[in-house]
């Protein structure tokens with residue numbers, strides 16, 4: 111099939127950007143969305159033109175590197191699917207597809223479709239961990255953890271840190287991302303000691319990075335490739351309240 | 360021929376590591392922060408090393424290609440991680456894990472390293488649980504296990520189908536905690552382009568800042584490479600697309616020997632190639648072979664859809680040839696047989712390069728729901744990619760490159776032949792011999808990073824004079840100039856063909872001639888074709904864009920250029936090893952039943968190659984393998 115593409119091109123962080131038109135010919139329905147872009151890029155490279163820059167690595171929906179807004183939707187139209195797992199059979203001959211980067215104050219564009227998501231790393235650095243050094247851990251079976259708790263912790267831990275939640279949110283809030291980590295660790299016995307300080311530190315860091323607040327619209331949940339529910343966000347509030355209480359004790 | 364000394368400590372195998380730990384020198388706590396250590400790579404090996412060294416108080420600089428350390432290729436591992444916990448009370452032990460690993464590696468690994476790995480495996484699980492890694496639990500709340508190939512006990516720990524992700528996030532979080540404590544500084548979106556060697560010791564690296572294009576220099580007291588495997592040399596593989604051999608190869612050119620490059624692992628159950636556009640292959644867990652039956656049509660060229668092929672016109676070739684193991688033969692055997700039937704013209708699907716993995720019998724036996732419970736997510740992934748419903752029509756699968764056992768040679772302390780350069784994880788060659796067992800790579804990466812390097816590097820630092828050096832030193836200048844020259848050379852070719860064209864062409868040569876089975880003839884052909892392709896690359900590749908900003912074409916071109924060099928060593932190693940072992944199958948060396956036939960008399964050694972200059976034949980060094988514990992025998996799966 112043949113497609114019309116409108117792709118965001120931006121030479122660098124401070125350069126102005128704009129949508130440019132490209133034709134994608136000979137696209138097979140078996141291609142993934144990123145393979146379709148590879149084909150377009152090969153055409154550009156053959157002509158000695160600058161390839162369209164976009165991030166990807168695992169191409170199987172787990173590393174969180176790919177990050178495209180497709181026709182206004184982060185990761186495109188398929189629910190629970192990263193853009194690297196989206197396939198071209200979803201489109202038909204003659205379609206026009208607009209491709210843009212994540213847009214959020216805390217995710218500045220580096221080039222074309224690539225953004226800087228290091229703010230997420232700094233949120234984790236603020237407290238998204240259990241403070242244990244290597245060596246000296248007790249036996250793995252010392253504390254039994256019920257299957258139900260494990261399943262819930264795992265549901266939250268599935269976050270791939272791609273940032274689609276931020277890109278979809280009109281406030282560019284990082285609450286789903288944070289909520290997932292906070293919930294995972296709050297549910298597990300290992301996460302209890304630092305439960306209060308963790309949530310406070312992460313929320314504080316997110317504010318400092320320029321992420322917005324959460325107004326419960328649920329756009330984040332709708333685009334999350336791992337379908338992490340917004341109940342994880344409610345958890346942040348609960349944990350914060352608890353943290354304040356404990357702080358007062 | 361010079362022999363290599365792995366510096367394995369003396370004494371009985373079970374006590375070697377403890378004794379060695381006692382005998383190694385320590386760095387006084389107050390002095391640790393005076394040492395700067397570079398860790399390249401943030402996969403399981405690199406992240407666990409950098410965080411542990413940070414915890415000890417060293418000043419650590421951590422580098423990776425991705426925008427965040429959390430995205431390293433380790434994140435994609437699905438199945439699980441082995442550990443000799445014996446929680447199932449089914450007869451597992453450190454000794455059994457050690458034994459299985461040596462045997463699984465077809466008696467081509469170093470016993471002392473493997474034993475240590477098995478010992479440390481139990482600590483890994485404890486460490487990860489303490490970090491909050493959500494391993495699967497049974498109904499009593501204890502850790503659950505599954506079984507994996509090459510073992511008769513249940514010792515694989517897992518977190519749904521996302522074990523690598525959860526282990527890596529555990530290590531990443533520990534790493535970020537050290538960033539918070541300012542013992543570790545992160546350098547993401549950096550690609551190591553050279554190792555800096557001063558007075559014979561590794562003292563720094565030169566990297567390209569992938570955001571700005573700048574060539575940057577970093578000095579240190581020691582360098583640790585944890586840069587992963589080289590599977591993408593074959594173009595199509597199950598590895599992440601940015602995986603590369605660049606860091607290891609450039610260290611090799613500076614004097615680090617490259618060991619056993621021909622030991623590559625081909626995984627039998629991947630989703631087949633659908634066309635020229637394909638950029639990577641997706642693994643389907645080998646657990647599927649528990650219930651799926653592998654078959655192809657009996658007749659050559661039978662193009663009927665599978666449901667129209669009657670039972671007696673199907674060839675369940677694994678069940679036919681290996682009645683006792685059937686569909687559960689090891690990875691290498693399953694892969695070779697799939698290739699064989701396709702080479703015979705009996706492959707299925709549009710390309711003829713696939714075999715069926717059929718669940719019809721299993722569905723009849725345990726019902727669609729039973730199958731969905733066991734493999735639901737895999738079936739869904741398969742359908743997403745192929746648009747076929749595997750509940751109704753058999754899956755099509757084909758082998759693909761998955762893992763590389765070869766890597767930079769290291770001694771017992773994980774130090775390469777360049778003093779001060781240590782190599783961890785898939786990037787080294789150490790523990791898996793000629794074939795890695797499932798769920799053992801994650802174990803090795805974390806053992807290296809959490810529990811081996813923190814001890815062995817102290818010994819190096821405490822026993823080596825390390826005068827302060829600055830990045831103005833001539834060696835840094837020379838290395839960064841060389842990196843810049845290579846970049847300019849790539850941009851100056853201004854040819855007509857794409858980088859991907861060359862990568863694909865290289866992949867085809869390697870897959871066809873240095874792939875699942877190799878012959879003297881195919882290797883001679885590969886060794887003639889690779890230099891030709893390299894010539895063409897340097898005359899006709901088109902690398903657009905500028906050197907001084909983010910330029911993915913340039914990054915890719917550099918990696919392919921290194922693969923074009925490295926591939927020759929891979930083929931040469933395969934040519935010199937005129938025996939079959941594990942993943943290395945030389946057609947000339949097989950048993951009467953077509954199984955891999957080792958030649959212990961002539962090839963029971965690690966082949967470590969020394970770089971001798973461009974266009975020069977590398978020099979072979981041997982580390983003889985001694986088996987005091989496990990007696991080498993011929994594998995059989997009949």
Ligand SMILES: Cc1cc2nc3c(=O)[nH]c(=O)nc-3n(C[C@H](O)[C@H](O)[C@H](O)COP(=O)(O)OP(=O)(O)OC[C@H]3O[C@@H](n4cnc5c(N)ncnc54)[C@H](O)[C@@H]3O)c2cc1C
Nearest residue numbers: 400401402403404424433438439551587784785798800801
């Ligand atoms: C699909 C799949 C499934 C798997 N499943 C399992 C499993 O279930 N169990 C198991 O045990 N094993 C499994 N494996 C194997 C296992 O995942 C890998 O062997 C292991 O994760 C490698 O870890 P590592 O830390 O050595 O390297 P990687 O995780 O590959 O990390 C390499 C790091 O080095 C960096 N790097 C590379 N080159 C450079 C450079 N030039 N400059 C700077 N940085 C660089 C990268 O950015 C990255 O951070 C699987 C592999 C695949 C492909």
Ligand code: FES
Nearest residue numbers: 167169174176194
């Ligand atoms: S490329 Fe890894 S999730 Fe898409």
